[in-house]
Amino acid sequence: MENMRCSVYILNVVNIIGDYFSDTEKFVTIKNFMSVLAIIISVANFIYTLHRNRKTDKEQKKIKEENDKKYVQQERLAEERERLRNELYEEMTRASVIPYFNLFFTNENIEERADKVFLSVKLVNIGKESASNIQLNLLKSKDNSEVYIQSKTGRDYSISEYLSKYYALRGDEVTFIIVTNRDKGKDGMYEKVKDSITFSITYFDCIINCYRQAFQFEYGMGVFSLKNTSYRPERLKDNQQDA
Numbered sequence: 001m002e003n004m005r006c007s008v009y010i011l012n013v014v015n016i017i018g019d020y021f022s023d024t025e026k027f028v029t030i031k032n033f034m035s036v037l038a039i040i041i042s043v044a045n046f047i048y049t050l051h052r053n054r055k056t057d058k059e060q061k062k063i064k065e066e067n068d069k070k071y072v073q074q075e076r077l078a079e080e081r082e083r084l085r086n087e088l089y090e091e092m093t094r095a096s097v098i099p100y101f102n103l104f105f106t107n108e109n110i111e112e113r114a115d116k117v118f119l120s121v122k123l124v125n126i127g128k129e130s131a132s133n134i135q136l137n138l139l140k141s142k143d144n145s146e147v148y149i150q151s152k153t154g155r156d157y158s159i160s161e162y163l164s165k166y167y168a169l170r171g172d173e174v175t176f177i178i179v180t181n182r183d184k185g186k187d188g189m190y191e192k193v194k195d196s197i198t199f200s201i202t203y204f205d206c207i208i209n210c211y212r213q214a215f216q217f218e219y220g221m222g223v224f225s226l227k228n229t230s231y232r233p234e235r236l237k238d239n240q241q242d243a
Contacts, residue, residue, distance in 0.1 A: 097205050099168065100127030100233060103215055105224040112222060115182050117193050118160060119219065122175045123201070125168040131203040132167050134174060137212065148178075152196035155180050168203075194220030202236070210236045 101123040109120035125131055136148045136159070149157035161177040168174050178197075182190040200214040217228035 097129045097207055098127055098209075098211070098233060099125050099129055099131035099170075099203060099205055100230075101131070101168075101174070101201070101213055101215075102126045102230045103217055103228050104173075105217065105228070107223045110219060110222055110224065112182070112190075115184075115190060116179055117182055118177055118179050119197075120175060120177050121199075121217075122173055123168075123215075125170055125172050125174070128170060129206050130167065130169045130172075131205065134163060134166050134168060134201055134203040136163065136176070137200045137202055148199055150198040151180075152198075153194075155193070155195055157197070192221045194218075212236055 104122045104124050109122065111118040111120070139147045139150060141147065142156075145158065147157075148159060151157060157178045157180045159176065160179040161175075164175045165172070180193065180195075182193055185191045196216065196218045198214065198216045200212055202210060202212050204210050211233040213233040214231040215229065216231075218225035
């Protein structure tokens with residue numbers, strides 16, 4: 001549109017000059033020159049406009065790509081926030097039904113009989129909900145026997161009495177007894193045993209989530225140490241007890 005206006009303007013100027021010099025021979029040359037000039041200016045304006053439009057289109061395309069990229073990023077952030085909200089809700093729901101066991105000892109739980117020491121381990125469900133299918137985790141098999149207890153000193157322990165129950169309501173106790181041999185000292189007397197014990201159990205909550213919970217305690221000179229730990233239960237993936 002601007003090109004046409006410019007060309008028309010130049011042609012109008014040429015016509016005005018022509019009317020003024022209509023009887024002169026030089027007018028033909030001037031008129032031809034002005035006509036060519038009008039065409040050149042029109043073409044130049046057309047090229048400039050085309051270049052400007054292309055540049056504008058390119059800038060708009062770049063802006064659109066940036067906006068699309070920002071939109072995709074915002075969508076991903078929204079999806080991530082939704083995922084985190086769902087995980088938090090699931091965690092809160094699970095926390096409201098998760099059983100939680102805690103070690104409980106008295107010195108009466110240690111019994112020394114000649115060459116053996118018996119340790120009565122008590123677990124109390126202090127969680128909000130009940131636990132079912134409670135089991136000791138098998139660590140390995142050794143010499144055709146099952147090993148459930150890990151000893152810091154490398155001492156061998158066996159299960160004298162297995163879990164007293166497989167189901168624990170809130171506040172219920174579950175006990176089991178482990179036993180190890182005592183060595184004789186140079187004086188022929190049986191020595192006091194000192195050790196650090198680690199073991200773990202698995203169980204299910206009321207919505208069939210499976211958990212593994214580890215425990216650690218120490219004892220020596222016929223008494224339990226106050227240094228014991230009941231670790232936070234860990235939910236097992238796909239409810240695989242042997243995971």
